[in-house]
Amino acid sequence: MINLATLWSSLPDYARATVWILVITVVLIVLVALLTLWERKVIGWMQLRRGPNRVRIFGLLPGIGQPFADVFKLLFKEVVVPANANKLLFRLAPMIALIPAFAAWAVIPLSPEVVVSKADAGLLYLLSLTSLGVYGIIIAGWAANSKYAFLGAMRSAAQMVAYEIAMGFALVGVLMASGSMNLGTIVNTQQGGVLAWNWFWLFPLLVVYFISGVAETNRAPFDVAEGESEIVAGFHVEYSGIGFALFFLAEYANMILIATLTAVFFFGGWRAPFEGWPGLGGTLLGAPSFLWLFAKVFALVFLFLWFRATFPRYRYDQIMRLGWKTLIPVTLVWIGVEMLMANWHIGPWARAWFH
Amino acid sequence: MLIEGLYFLFAAILVLAALGVILARNPVYSALLLVLCFFTSAAIWLLLEAEFLAVVLVLVYVGAVMVLFLFVVMMLDINLAELRHGFTRFAALGVVTALAVIVEIAGVVWVRGFGLDLAAGAASQPAGYSNTLELGTLLYTRYAYPFELAAMLLLVAIVAAITLTMRRRPGLKQQDVSAQVATRAADRVRLVRMDADTKQ
Numbered sequence: 001m002i003n004l005a006t007l008w009s010s011l012p013d014y015a016r017a018t019v020w021i022l023v024i025t026v027v028l029i030v031l032v033a034l035l036t037l038w039e040r041k042v043i044g045w046m047q048l049r050r051g052p053n054r055v056r057i058f059g060l061l062p063g064i065g066q067p068f069a070d071v072f073k074l075l076f077k078e079v080v081v082p083a084n085a086n087k088l089l090f091r092l093a094p095m096i097a098l099i100p101a102f103a104a105w106a107v108i109p110l111s112p113e114v115v116v117s118k119a120d121a122g123l124l125y126l127l128s129l130t131s132l133g134v135y136g137i138i139i140a141g142w143a144a145n146s147k148y149a150f151l152g153a154m155r156s157a158a159q160m161v162a163y164e165i166a167m168g169f170a171l172v173g174v175l176m177a178s179g180s181m182n183l184g185t186i187v188n189t190q191q192g193g194v195l196a197w198n199w200f201w202l203f204p205l206l207v208v209y210f211i212s213g214v215a216e217t218n219r220a221p222f223d224v225a226e227g228e229s230e231i232v233a234g235f236h237v238e239y240s241g242i243g244f245a246l247f248f249l250a251e252y253a254n255m256i257l258i259a260t261l262t263a264v265f266f267f268g269g270w271r272a273p274f275e276g277w278p279g280l281g282g283t284l285l286g287a288p289s290f291l292w293l294f295a296k297v298f299a300l301v302f303l304f305l306w307f308r309a310t311f312p313r314y315r316y317d318q319i320m321r322l323g324w325k326t327l328i329p330v331t332l333v334w335i336g337v338e339m340l341m342a343n344w345h346i347g348p349w350a351r352a353w354f355h
Numbered sequence: 356m357l358i359e360g361l362y363f364l365f366a367a368i369l370v371l372a373a374l375g376v377i378l379a380r381n382p383v384y385s386a387l388l389l390v391l392c393f394f395t396s397a398a399i400w401l402l403l404e405a406e407f408l409a410v411v412l413v414l415v416y417v418g419a420v421m422v423l424f425l426f427v428v429m430m431l432d433i434n435l436a437e438l439r440h441g442f443t444r445f446a447a448l449g450v451v452t453a454l455a456v457i458v459e460i461a462g463v464v465w466v467r468g469f470g471l472d473l474a475a476g477a478a479s480q481p482a483g484y485s486n487t488l489e490l491g492t493l494l495y496t497r498y499a500y501p502f503e504l505a506a507m508l509l510l511v512a513i514v515a516a517i518t519l520t521m522r523r524r525p526g527l528k529q530q531d532v533s534a535q536v537a538t539r540a541a542d543r544v545r546l547v548r549m550d551a552d553t554k555q
Binding site for chain 2 (some may be wrong): 009131134153164321
C-alpha cells in the first residue's frame with residue numbers, strides 16, 4: 001500500500017493547494033446545507049415548534065434529509081427568466097454573488113498547518129472580496145427589470161457600502177494589535193489563552209465588526225434588502241429554481257465566512273482557550289487544532305440564528321443611522337484608545353515578542 | 356513563460372474591456388466592463404508582484420467607487436442613442452485630443468526608455484519580501500508630509516462636497532430621533548384595569 005503521508009508531502013505546492021481548495025469548497029457547500037436545517041430547527045425550538053422533522057435518511061434523525069430534498073427540488077424546478085429582463089446579467093448575477101463568498105477562504109488559516117495562501121495582504125484581500133458581494137445583488141436587482149427587485153438592490157447597495165466602512169475601521173484596530181495583515185500572523189500574535197485573544201482588548205471593535213458582519217450579509221435584523229413585508233423578496237424576487245438556490249448558498253456561505261473571520265480576528269482562530277493555563281495547558285485542551293476554530297465558528301453562527309429569532313427588522317433610516325452615526329464613531333474612538341495603549345504598552349502591546 | 360502567457364491574456368481582456376466601455380450601447384454594460392478593466396489591471400499588477408496595489412485597486416475602485424457609479428447609472432436610465440446624436444460634430448476635436456495623448460504617452464515611454472532594457476521587466480523579489488511593509492515604510496517616513504498633505508486635501512474635498520450637496524428643503528418631514536429613543540412604554544400604551552364581565 002502506498003504511504004499516503006509521503007505521497008501527500010511529495011506533491012508539488014500547487015497540487016496540494018488545489019486539493020485543499022476542492023476540499024474547502026465541497027465541505028462548505030455541505031455545511032451550508034446543514035446550516036439551513038440547523039437554522040430552521042433552532043428557530044423552531046425558540047418558537048416552541050419542532051422545525052422540519054419529516055425527511056429522514058435511513059429512517060434516522062428526523063429532518064436531516066430536508067436540506068438535500070430542498071436542493072433537489074430547486075434543481076429540478078424550471079428557471080424562469082422574466083420577459084423584459086436582461087438575460088445575460090440575470091443569469092450571471094447569482095454566480096457573481098457566489099464567487100466572493102468562496103474565494104475569501106483562500107487566505108483563512110484553518111489550522112496551524114492548513115492555509116491555501118499565506119498572502120501578506122490577506123486582510124485587505126478579505127476586505128476587497130467582502131465588498132464585491134454587493135455586485136451580485138445590485139446586478140440581480142437591476143437585470144430582473146422589476147421594481148421590487150430594484151428597490152431591494154438599492155437598499156442593499158447603500159447598506160453594504162455604509163457598513164463596509166465600519167467593518168474596515170474595526171479591522172484597522174485588529175491590524176494595529178497584531179502588527180500584520182497576514183491572517184496567520186494575526187492568529188499567532190493572539191497566543192496565550194482566552195484573555196490574550198483580541199476580543200478582550202478590542203471589545204468595542206468586536207461588537208462593531210460582528211454587527212457590521214450581520215448587516216453585510218443582509219441577515220435579520222438588517223435584511224431590508226429582502227424585506228418580505230414591503231418588497232416581497234427584494235433583489236431575488238424574480239429568481240426561481242437554481243438561481244434562487246445560488247443566492248441562498250451565497251448568503252449562508254457568507255454567514256459562515258463572517259463567523260470564521262470574527263473567530264480569526266477576535267477569538268484566536270485555531271488557538272485553544274486553555275493554552276498556557278496551569279494544569280490544562282499541557283493537555284489536549286491546550287493544543288491548537290482545527291476543532292477549536294470549528295467550535296468558535298459554530299457558536300458565532302448560532303448568534304446569527306439567534307438574532308433572526310429575536311430582533312424585529314430595523315427600519316431603513318435606522319440602519320443608516322446606526323452604521324454612520326454609531327458604529328463608525330465607536331471604531332474611531334477605539335482606534336484612538338489603542339494608540340494610547342500602544343504608547344503605554346498595555347494589553348497586546350505588552351506582549352514580549354512585540355519588542 | 357507562464358507569467359508571460361497570463362500577462363498577454365489579461366492584457367487582451369483589458370484592452371477589449373476598455374474598448375467595450377466606450378462602445379457599449381447600454382451604460383450599465385459600460386460600468387460593468389469598467390469593473391472588468393479594474394480587475395484585469397489588478398491581475399496584471401499581481402503578476403508584477405505589486406500585491407498591495409492590486410488588492411487596494413480592487414478594494415477602492417471596484418468595491419466602493421464603481422458600486423456608486425452603478426448605483427447612479429442604474430437610477431438615471433440614460434438613453435445613449437440620444438446622447439450620441441450629433442456626436443460627430445466633435446469628431447475633429449476628439450481626433451486631435453486622441454493624437455495628442457498618444458504622442459505624449461509615446462514621448463514618456465521613449466524618454467524613460469533611454470538606456471533601459473524595457474523588455475526585461477521589473478526584477479523579481481526574494482520570497483520573504485513584503486510589498487505592504489515596504490510601501491508603509493516609505494509612506495510614513497520618506498513621504499510622510501506629502502502623504503499627510505494628500506489626506507488633508509481629501510478631507511477638504513469631503514467637506515466641500517458635503518456642503519455643496521447639502522440643502523435644506525422646507526416642508527421635509529424627518530424623524531426626531533431623540534424623541535423616538537426617549538419614548539417609554541407608558542407614553543404609547545395605557546393599561547386599563549376593568550372588572551371582568553359577568554353573564555347576566
